[in-house]
Amino acid sequence: MLAVRGLHAHYGQAHILADVELEVGEGEVVALLGRNGAGKSTTLKTVSGLLPASAGEVHFLDRRIERLPPHRIARLGLGYVPEDRRIFTDLTVMENLEVGRQPGRAGAPSWDEAKLFALFPNLAAMRDRPGGRMSGGEQQMLTIARTLMGNPRCLLLDEPSEGLAPLIVEQMAAAISTLKREGLSVLLCEQNLHFARSVADRAYIIESGRMRFSGTMAALAADPALREQYLSV
Amino acid sequence: MTWSSILIQLLNGLAGAASLFLVSAGLSLIFGVTRIVNFAHGSLYMLGLYGAYTLIETFGRTPLGFWSGVALAALLVGLAGALIEVAILRRIYRAPELFQLLATFAVVLVIKDIALFAWGPEDLVGPRAPGLRTPVEIFDKRIPLYDLVLIGIGPLVLGILWLLLTRTRWGTLVRAATQDREMVAALGVDQARLFTSVFFAGSVLAGLGGALQIPREPANLELDLSVIADAFVVTVVGGLGSIPGAFLAAIMIGVAKAFCIGIGTVQWFGVEIAFSKLTLVVEFLIMGLVLIIRPYGLLGRPPAQQRHSGEPAPPLVPPGWKVAAVWLVPLLLLPAAGDRYLVVLATDIACFALFAASLHLIMGPAGMVSFGHAAYFGIGAYAAGLLFKRAGLPMEAALALAPLAAGFAALIYGWFCVRLSGVYLAMLTLAFAQISWSIAFQWDSFTGGSNGIVGVWPAAWLASKTAYFYLALAVAAGGIALLWRVLFSPFGATLRAGRDSPLRLEAIGVELRRYQWAAFVLVGALAGAAGALFAFSKGSLSPSVISIALSTDALIMVLLGGVDTLTGPLAGAALFTWLRDEVARRTEFWRAVMGLVILAIVLIFPQGLVGGVKALVARWRRARA
Structure with a gap:
């Protein structure tokens, strides 16, 4: 479904991503783990076209997409959910969802408001509330729902558990499992290993912009040294 | 009524x-x-x-x-x-x-x-x-x-x-x-x-x-x-x-203007006030008042922190003596070419180069874009003309005092302006320029109204075009050297830091506004010097020296040359002045030609001329290495 080959990215002079390789298969949930500043968010931004790749290839559904503008990538069915949520604070919940609306596509689960409110019941009660007057957890749900309105085949999820209360994190994990059951592929950036373990099949570890580990969740769980080296703070 | x-x-x-x-x-x-x-x-x-x-x-x-x-x-x-x-x-x-x-x-x-x-x-x-x-x-x-x-x-x-x-x-x-x-x-x-x-x-x-x-x-x-x-x-x-x-x-402004016309001239305590003449100023007075009370307008909110994709401004490189000599020596030898037209053009360029350099400091390194920089140029010109004609001062004294007048105007205008930032600041500067223009335009008995002031000629020892050119060159070079010296002083570093991260600067205990205010006064005075110099070189002046058109000319000069370089504004001033002169002599439609040239440059060199040339040189060097 999604394959990244030898990807490099720069912020000005700073070399942020070096030779990143990763793959997400059909219907798979893959976690991209690493500490703050390791290059997780940059990877997602580069894949979604918000940051230009300085070298390398991104393949999505057998198409090269690394030179496409963000809206073309989104329309191919690769949905991006930013880490800082980026809710349109002046717009209501319904209007935020409207911005994300795209026509349905073959091979992807299709979404509408009713289905999304079933997935995130908290949102249903606040259809007409401006995005700026929602809690962090509610905003996180809205930002995922907004991207789902585009009926993506693959979701790039940037730290959905960050800064949320434990109860909300559990709800979030349940929601991601539902998405997986619907047949959506997910690339998930996380620092929260526990959260990642509850939803992901495989994991990558990134550190200083380079891939350090690739394997199953079970293999990662069985290797405390690895966790100590790249994940513990 | x-x-x-x-x-x-x-x-x-x-x-x-x-x-x-x-x-x-x-x-x-x-x-x-x-x-x-x-x-x-x-x-x-x-x-x-x-x-x-x-x-x-x-x-x-x-x-x-x-x-x-x-x-x-x-x-x-x-x-x-x-x-x-x-x-x-x-x-x-x-x-x-x-x-x-x-x-x-x-x-x-x-x-x-x-x-x-x-x-x-x-x-x-x-x-x-x-x-x-x-x-x-x-x-x-x-x-x-x-x-x-x-x-x-x-x-x-x-x-x-x-x-x-x-x-x-x-x-x-x-x-x-x-x-x-x-x-x-x-x-x-x-x-x-x-x-x-x-x-x-x-x-x-x-x-x-x-x-x-x-x-x-x-x-x-x-x-x-x-x-x-x-x-x-x-x-x-x-x-x-x-x-x-x-x-x-x-509605506020439309109604205020209508009332100014309707009231006409009235006597208040024996003083005659011509409200109809206030129509040009009244909207700017309202704007000044509103912005002081509500800096983001009546129903506006503080602008959201913009995510700008543009790269941060590159650090400035201090100019070397060698570079300065390359420019100065041919300029000093210019009158020897014996072309009177060239000398006059070079005098114009010297005035505008100082004008553009002063605008550059405030909008580039200090990060405060002024849409009304002609205010200070014009006030300098008018101060020179009025001191010379009305106060009867010798030309040298008028020329020396004019920057003080412009600096004083910048002291007052700047006090308001530094309270704002971004587009709001730019528009407030435009408002002040327009107020200054209206005063010059309408105060017939003092400023000569739309006719301006004539007979503003330099002293006898500067009467020849060549002598005046050397004066202009000296003043412009001195002013530009001062501006650059300031930029690389701790004061200039503070200004640049304030442009890049005002909050952090405040957090380490620097009161940024005072620095910005001082910068306003400095560039105002130097723009005033340029204006005075310009007035004496032409022998007359009119309200056009404070016009919006001249303010935008200055912006074009700076941006054309490139706001991220020191020499850019000078190159921009030279190119713009020369080009306008050349084109205006050949066609009535010189504005369209200028506009198309600027568009071509904008599309080909999105970093300005000097910036674009530097990028080309860098690419050429990389290709060779």
Whole structure:
């Protein structure tokens, strides 16, 4: 479904991503783990076209997409959910969802408001509330729902558990499992290993912009040294 | 004043407010989504007015001919706006914001000459609105029926805009993009199409605003800049991006202007006050007051922290003696060439180079863009002229004192300006420049009004063009050296830090405003020196030395050369002055030629001339290595 080959990215002079390789298969949930500043968010931004790749290839559904503008990538069915949520604070919940609306596509689960409110019941009660007057957890749900309105085949999820209360994190994990059951592929950036373990099949570890580990969740769980080296703070 | 005449003035003001609201709403809409301050918005208004004139003449002066002419003119102007977006602005969205501003300046120049070519230099008086000519009697005063229709059109358009923005998908996307256009793109919305549609809608509003004025105002070539100044004021007073705010502000300003005309000249405690002369100033006074009380306008909010994709400004490189010598030696030898014209041109360039360098310090390293830098140039020129002619000081003394006068003006204007930032600051500087211009223009008995001051000649020992050139060169080089010295002092470093991260600077205990204020005074004084130098070189001066046109000339010089380099503004001043001289001698349509040259440069070198050349050299070196 999604394959990244030898990807490099720069912020000005700073070399942020070096030779990143990763793959997400059909219907798979893959976690991209690493500490703050390791290059997780940059990877997602580069894949979604918000940051230009300085070298390398991104393949999505057998198409090269690394030179496409963000809206073309989104329309191919690769949905991006930013880490800082980026809710349109002046717009209501319904209007935020409207911005994300795209026509349905073959091979992807299709979404509408009713289905999304079933997935995130908290949102249903606040259809007409401006995005700026929602809690962090509610905003996180809205930002995922907004991207789902585009009926993506693959979701790039940037730290959905960050800064949320434990109860909300559990709800979030349940929601991601539902998405997986619907047949959506997910690339998930996380620092929260526990959260990642509850939803992901495989994991990558990134550190200083380079891939350090690739394997199953079970293999990662069985290797405390690895966790100590790249994940513990 | 009686109650009935107050009512009439009120209605008059409300009728005038309609067009003001339309054009400002369009400007606000475009700025909100694209972050472009569209200087060409007044030009689109002007096109609407001219277009309506021609179309109504073609369709016939019937009600149907009139209204279809107005509607078609608005639509055509909308298409022109969309064309500007597609052909020019779309190519430079990734360039620094100021460069987009430069492109819109160029469009202003081109449109002015298109209008000159198509409609000629004479004012065109349009028809009265057919079917609405009969005046209505209100309390035994008469008011044209058309004015009452205009009063209704304002709220009507406000209502339609509100419905469009809140009840349609397009409106939802526009509001979302106003907050975070990158996120909108990431959700699959084609930004380019959204921007074009917004440019179209905003331009239709400008065109409609112009077309509706045809029975009230003759079409003329000065409208572009005067309308953009008005629209800036309305937008800023109402709050950038707030359309109801623009509506309120347009009414406030329209009514205030109408009352100034209506009151006329009155005696207060034996002092004669000519309110009708205040019309040019009153809107700027309102703007100054509103911004002091509510820095983001009546209904505006502090601008959201913009995610700008542009790279941070590169660090400045201090100039070396070698570079300076390469420039100075040929200049010193220039009079030896024996070409009198060249010496005069070089004197002009010296004045404008100092002017541009002073603007560069404030808008580049200090990060405070001034749309009204001609204020200080002009005040310097007027101070020199007045001290010389009215106070009878010797020329040398007048030249030496003029910068103090300009610096003093900058001290007062700057106190207000440093309280704001970004576009609000820029527009406030424009307001102050316009106030200064109005005073120079209208105070006939002191400043000579529109005639200006003549007979401002240099002292005998500087009478020859060559001697005066050396004086200009010395003053300009000294001023520029001072500016550069300041830039690399701790003071200059503080200014640059304040541009990049004002909050962090405040957090380490620096009161940034004081530094910015001081910078205002310094550049004001040096711009004043340039203005005084210019006045004595020409032997006369007129209000054009404080005009918006001269302010935009200075912006063009700085941006053309490149705001991220030290020598850029000097190169820009030289190129602009020389080019204008060359082109103006050959064709009446020199503005269009200048505009097209600027557009070509903008599209080829999005970092300015010097920046572009540096990038080319760097690429060439890398290719060799």
